[in-house]
Structure formats: C-alpha cells, structure tokens
Amino acid sequence: xxxxxxxxxxxxxxxxxxxxxxxxxxxxxxxxxxxxxxxxxxxxxxxxxxxxxxxxxxxxxxxxxxxxxxxxxxxxxxxxxxxxxxxxxxxxxxxxxxxxxxxxxxxxxxxxxxxxxxxxxxxxxxxxxxxxxxxxxxxxxxxxxxxxxxxxxxxxxxxxxxxxxxxxxxxxxxxxxxxxxxxxxxxxxxxxxxxxxxxxxxxxxxxxxxxxxxxxxxxxxxxxxxxxxxxxxxxxxxxxxxxxxxxxxxxxxxxxxxxxxxxxxxxxxxxxxxxxxxxxxxxxxxxxxxxxxxxxxxxxxxxxxxxxxxxxxxxxxxxxxxxxxxxxxxxxxxxxxxxx
Numbered sequence: 001x002x003x004x005x006x007x008x009x010x011x012x013x014x015x016x017x018x019x020x021x022x023x024x025x026x027x028x029x030x031x032x033x034x035x036x037x038x039x040x041x042x043x044x045x046x047x048x049x050x051x052x053x054x055x056x057x058x059x060x061x062x063x064x065x066x067x068x069x070x071x072x073x074x075x076x077x078x079x080x081x082x083x084x085x086x087x088x089x090x091x092x093x094x095x096x097x098x099x100x101x102x103x104x105x106x107x108x109x110x111x112x113x114x115x116x117x118x119x120x121x122x123x124x125x126x127x128x129x130x131x132x133x134x135x136x137x138x139x140x141x142x143x144x145x146x147x148x149x150x151x152x153x154x155x156x157x158x159x160x161x162x163x164x165x166x167x168x169x170x171x172x173x174x175x176x177x178x179x180x181x182x183x184x185x186x187x188x189x190x191x192x193x194x195x196x197x198x199x200x201x202x203x204x205x206x207x208x209x210x211x212x213x214x215x216x217x218x219x220x221x222x223x224x225x226x227x228x229x230x231x232x233x234x235x236x237x238x239x240x241x242x243x244x245x246x247x248x249x250x251x252x253x254x255x256x257x258x259x260x261x262x263x264x265x266x267x268x269x270x271x272x273x274x275x276x277x278x279x280x281x282x283x284x285x286x287x288x289x290x291x292x293x294x295x296x297x298x299x300x301x302x303x304x305x306x307x308x309x310x311x312x313x314x315x316x317x318x319x320x321x322x323x324x325x326x327x328x329x330x331x332x333x334x335x336x337x338x339x340x
Contacts, residue, residue, distance in 0.1 A: 048074045048084055056091050064100075064155075071104070079111045089121070098128045099155045102188045126188035134193040139200050139328050144170045146180055152189055163191050172197050201328050206337060209320040210268055212309050219273040219302070221331065223324065227262040228337065235260035257340045261321075271324065273331045279305035280335040295338045305334070 055070030071088045078084065085108040092101035102125045108118045132152060138144040146168055149160050163182040170178070175197050182191035211222035229235045236253055238260045239245040245253040284298045300308075312318050325333035 044077055048077045048081065051077070052084065052087055052091075055088070059091060059095055064097075068100070075107065075111075080113055082108070082114045085113060085118070086121075089125075093125070097155065098125055099187070101125050106186075122188065126190070129189055132189055132191045134191065135196075136193070137196040137198055138172050139198050140172055140175060141200075142172055144172055144195065146170060146182070146193055150184075150189075150191055152187065154187055161187055161189065165193075170195065175199055198328075203326040204323060205326065206321065206323050207269075208263075209309060209312075209322050212306055219275075219277075220270055221273060221324070221334070222268050222270050223322070224263065224268055225265070226321075227264075228321075229260040229262075230258065232258040238262060259340060271326065271331050272329075273334070274327070277302075277331055278333050280333075281305060281308055282336045282338045284308070297335060297338070 051070050051074035055067045055074065058064075058067035058070060074084050074088070075081075085104055089101045089104045092098070092104065102122065105118050105122045105125065109115055109122070132150055134147065134150065136144075146165055147163065149162055151158060151160050153159075161184045163184060165180055165182040167180060170180075172195075178195045178197065180193040180195070182193065183189070184191070205223075205225050206228045207223040207225035209221060210224055211220075213220055227238075229238045232255070235258050236245055236255050239255055240253050242260075242262060245255060248254050278299060279302055280297050280299050281304070282298075283296055284300055284304070309320060312320055321337045321339060323333075323335045323337055324331050325335075
C-alpha cells in the first residue's frame with residue numbers, strides 16, 4: 001500500500017514539474033517577443049520623426065519636391081499612423097500650402113485612416129479655397145450647357161479639372177439670373193455659375209448687299225443700310241422731302257416707280273449670319289425679264305444665294321437689295337427685296 005501511495009505521489013510531482021516548466025517557457029517567450037516589438041516600434045517612430053523633421057526643414061527652405069519625398073517616406077513607415085498625416089498637414093497649412101495639406105488628408109482617407117475625422121478635416125481645408133465663379137449670359141429660350149471643366153491654380157500650377165454639378169439641367173424659359181453649384185472632390189474646389197437669361201432683341205433693316213463671305217468658319221455680310229419706301233404716295237412724299245421728285249407738264253410731282261430709297265450715309269455695317277439663317281431670292285429659276293416672276297420670293301440654300309450674289313458683281317443690272325432680320329445681333333433671315 002505504501003508503494004502505491006509513493007507511486008501516485010511521484011506521478012503527481014512529475015505532472016506538476018512539467019506544468020511549471022511549460023509555464024516558465026511560455027512566459028520567457030512572451031517577454032522576448034514583446035521586447036523585440038517595442039524596440040522595432042521605437043526605431044520606426046524615430047525614423048518617422050526624422051523624416052517629418054527633414055521634410056519640415058526642406059519646406060522652410062522652399063525645397064518643395066524634396067520635402068514631399070521626405071513626408072512620403074514618413075508615411076510609408078507606417079501608413080496607419082494618424083499623427084503623421086496631421087503633423088504634415090499642419091506644417092503645410094502653416095506655409096499657406098492648402099493644396100498640399102488637402103492632398104495629405106486625401107491620402108490618409110485612401111489608406112483608411114480615421115476616415116470620419118479625416119473627412120471633417122478635409123472639409124475644413126476645402127473651405128480655405130476661394131470659390132471659383134463663372135458668369136455667362138444667354139438669351140431667353142436658347143440652349144445652354146454648363147461647362148464640364150474649369151481652369152484652377154494648384155500649388156502654383158495651372159490645370160484643368162472636371163466639374164460635378166448639383167443640377168446640370170438649365171432652364172432658360174424665364175428671364176433673370178440662375179445660380180448653379182458644382183464641386184471637384186479631388187482638389188476640394190467649389191464652383192458657382194451665374195447665368196443671366198436675357199430678353200431677345202429683334203431688329204429688321206434693309207440695305208444694299210456689298211459682300212458675303214466666310215471667316216473662321218462663320219458667315220458674315222457687309223451691308224450699306226438705307227431707308228426704303230414702297231407705294232406711290234409714301235415714296236413720292238419722301239422724294240419730295242429730298243428734293244428729288246420729278247415735275248410733270250402740269251406742275252405735279254411724280255416718280256417713275258412707286259419706290260424711294262434714301263441713303264444718307266456711306267457707312268458699311270458688318271453682321272454675323274446665324275448658322276441656321278434662311279435665304280430668299282426674287283424670281284429664282286424664273287425668267288428675269290418677266291416682272292411677275294421676278295416678284296416671286298423663293299427660299300434658297302446658302303450656296304444658291306451666294307452664287308447669285310457673286311453674279312451681281314459682274315452684272316450691274318441686278319444689285320441685291322435685301323431685308324435682314326436680326327435676332328440678338330446675329331442675322332436670322334436674309335430676303336431680297338423686289339424692285340419694280
């Protein structure tokens with residue numbers, strides 16, 4: 001019986017000894033790893049601080065590219081270190097380099113570092129940028145598209161950035177000023193566009209067509225504007241005013257034709273012709289000697305109108321007197337006036 005007790009006690013001692021040794025072994029291993037980790041972290045922090053300090057010094061010396069390289073080294077040591085981004089951001093802001101500060105915080109967000117707070121900081125930096133203002137005008141009911149891009153200055157460099165508008169639909173049916181807001185997230189820029197819708201301005205003039213030509217892809221005319229009076233009574237009255245009416249054998253004023261044209265100026269006016277302008281000629285493709293046919297006005301193409309005009313340069317018997325309909329300073333319609 002004594003032998004059994006001794007045997008059991010011996011077995012218990014062996015088990016307890018083994019557990020004690022195992023426990024000591026594990027504790028020793030944990031202490032060794034922890035010390036190594038602390039040493040690695042300490043070295044890493046020293047390198048981060050060293051790189052940031054070097055970048056700050058370079059920034060003070062206006063060596064911007066070298067400073068950026070030093071800051072990037074600091075970030076690459078530990079991309080999850082929030083304090084690194086904040087310190088670099090603060091240094092950039094102290095140097096009035098908000099674009100670079102904005103870029104650093106954008107990098108922190110892309111590296112999933114304290115995203116919610118970084119977004120708040122990003123918004124604060126963005127508020128320091130001057131709002132980009134765009135002004136333009138358009139006539140009522142004309143089509144208008146907001147610009148897709150805008151030129152800005154980023155770190156003393158001019159560049160073109162895209163715009164995302166809150167509302168791209170433009171309604172020009174009502175007069176007044178419309179305001180549209182846009183944003184560029186990459187560079188933190190806010191854009192405000194003010195569009196003034198103007199009332200359409202219409203005018204109608206008549207004159208001798210002097211030239212019809214194209215320049216830089218646009219069509220222009222040169223015209224000698226005149227006063228035009230049609231009808232015997234009205235034409236005669238104006239001719240008498242100018243002292244140009246004839247007198248018959250009975251001492252009565254008369255005009256051979258019921259038309260009077262007054263031209264008191266040698267000025268030639270130039271107008272741009274709208275791309276969708278219409279053109280009309282008298283008696284086109286009819287017999288020129290038939291006055292009835294000559295009085296018929298027909299719509300023609302631009303090329304047909306130009307061809308007839310070019311012929312008038314060598315045929316003095318037909319000089320084009322035309323009405324021009326003007327909308328907002330541009331010609332929308334050109335119509336030849338029949339002369340009896």
